[in-house]
Amino acid sequence: MLALGLVVPLLLAAAPAPVFLSIDEAAPLVAGDAVVLDARGAFAEAPYLPRARVVDWMRLRDGLARTGRLADDAALLAAFAQLGVTDARPVLVYGAADRGWGEEGRIWWTLRYLGHPRVYIIDGGVQAWVAAGRPTMGHPEPGRGVEAWRPQRQERLQASRSEVGDAARRRDVSVLDTRSDEEFRGATPYFSSRGGHVPGALHLEWRALLAEDGRLLPRAELERRVAAAGLRRDQRIIAYCTGGVRSAFVVAVLAHLGFPDAANYAGSWWDWSADERLPVE
Structure with a gap:
């Protein structure tokens, strides 16, 4: 024993x-x-x-x-x-x-x-x-309805606009921009109201975590890249992109790596850039 x-x-x-x-x-x-x-x-x-x-x-x-x-x-x-x-x-x-x-x-x-x-x-x-030679189908299967389950929301997985705004004043939170380099520097290819990024945001493009075939990079390389981007396990990580899709993928990767407190800002840059009162860099 x-x-x-x-x-x-x-x-x-x-x-x-x-x-x-x-x-x-x-x-x-x-x-x-x-x-x-x-x-x-x-x-x-x-x-x-x-x-x-x-x-x-x-x-x-x-x-x-x-x-x-x-x-x-x-x-x-x-x-x-x-x-x-x-x-x-x-x-x-x-x-x-x-x-x-x-x-x-x-x-x-x-x-x-x-x-x-x-x-x-x-x-x-x-x-x-x-x-891998696994079996496939030519058509998707139609949904088979079931009774909805009772949700037990995991509130820590989602971040609000106000929490993103407060992050700059906190040492225990980092905001992560997961968009392309061009978007981070101000390009608006997806019709955002303004260009730029959340002030003080770290940057790690989501595709930097993938190999050419779309699989995740080996774990050791993933760890190296997230560390190089400034991400730490003792902080809350709030990821965003344009509409909360690429950033959700990065949250999944961080969870896979064992980061205990990674969240998605679902509204992301569409939401942030639309409010003229909010600062951008």
Whole structure:
């Protein structure tokens, strides 16, 4: 039997729960009872993973205009219930990892925010699945409605505009811009009201965490890159992009690496830049 004094260090050293699964890790879940969600939305096309149901993050927002803010809980839960999502079954999400925008991360984050306990992302997306010779379908499966579960919101996974504004005065919080270098310097390719970035924000483009084939870089390289960007585990990390999609993917990566307090600013730059009272750099 382990001495009590050894138990705590061992627990503290335990590996973080995985967020991203390899194809070999995901395959038994696909073949089992997992709900499989294709996060490519309106851009989804064959091939599809077995039993995949298409979900579009843009239909989970609080409006049709330029916004990344989430719809209310009732609307979110109803949408996921229509897809057959229940908190009693694991959920596997995948996207077009080599040419998407991290939509799979946005769906993962939304479900985790609602308190779903077992949500995973297939590392490398549909391309990795096909390259591994796994079975596919020519059409997605229609949703099979279930009763909506009772949400247990994980409030720490979401950051508000006011919290982002307060971050500059706090040493225990860092704001992370996950957009491209050009956007960080002021380009507005996605119709933001103003160019620039949140004052004092760190910068790490989300694609810098991916290999050319869309898979995550090896863990050691991920650790090196997030450290080089100035991210620390003893701080709360608030990530943003344009509409909270790329940043949600980065939050998923940070959770995979064991960062204990990473949040997504869902409104992101669309929300921040639209308020002329807020400063930009």
